Amino acid sequence: MRIVVVGASGTIGRAVVAELGQRHEIVEVGRNSGKVRFDATDPASIRAGLELVGTFDAIVATFGSVKFAPLAEMDAAGYGIGLADKLMGQVNLVLIGREFIADGGSFTLTSGILSRDPVAGGSSASMVNGALEAWVQAAAIELPRGLRINCVCPGLLEETAVSFGAFFPGHVPVSSARVAKAYAKSVEGRLTGRVFEVF
């Protein structure tokens, strides 16, 4: 398969490239790095980027910024960051990517454990992750041409826990290599409309 990994330079992106690159051709995409570069918060930029990529069989999205801050400091603008980037960035990638992807292709998005196991300061991540998980289940039943869509919901990463573990009391970190297996399950398997929890 020819697989587009958007966010390929991130911790999860690198693990996905290492996992799926063993068996498939990977097109690494990033905002500031990768073979093709585009800004997933800008639909026109996504479209221009995917036109450069050419044909492909799968898109894996492993990017997405949200604001982490105490609820007391959060306002509409603060939530807007995550809604525009991690949520609508990934959603737009599907909405535009469906025009380019091969029949039977798959989309795999990334949410995160805060959708169901919140921590202080993470209310925007919870919001966005919950939106993504519900949307993927809804989108799956309407995609044409045998297209599939799933979402990987990783726990706190071992790599992230080094710096931010104190903000996730009691969370048991998972390796990005183990998380990457869930992306392989989505891309190489046949399931659709699923949320793969890895924590």
Added chain:
Amino acid sequence: MRIVVVGASGTIGRAVVAELGQRHEIVEVGRNSGKVRFDATDPASIRAGLELVGTFDAIVATFGSVKFAPLAEMDAAGYGIGLADKLMGQVNLVLIGREFIADGGSFTLTSGILSRDPVAGGSSASMVNGALEAWVQAAAIELPRGLRINCVCPGLLEETAVSFGAFFPGHVPVSSARVAKAYAKSVEGRLTGRVFEVF
């Protein structure tokens, strides 16, 4: 208690007013009707409206528009409607309402069954409802002064099923009177960070 019901003229809003109005003072709020009027998609309008309301012990939000359309017709602007109205309208009501609500007060928001049981054409509702349910669970752990927050997740309403039941195959409609009981559980009970399913 003094309870502000935002969206009081809607199907659920009227049922909530009928249920809670038996035991409490209700301040009915709507965009175009009610004792106090404000546009919950506009933070300045929310603030001006709540200043008029004065002190209160609970806010119940029973409003929220989303675009219903086939996934094939949905784009970023289409999803933006629900994100601005049903999602951020309710979230902003909490963010601003927390400045005005009495100690130990409660917020009760409204999601809907499409968060976990999607139908064709409802992908925006699924997205927004999933976001609300995850956010409420996250916000609950950070609210100060004993404030509580819950979300009611109603199924297809009997009143709605008359017109739109065909879009919800196999869904068993629930009465708005039964849904209203969940708002009473949230406002008059002690739970927080919960999603009350009524379907």
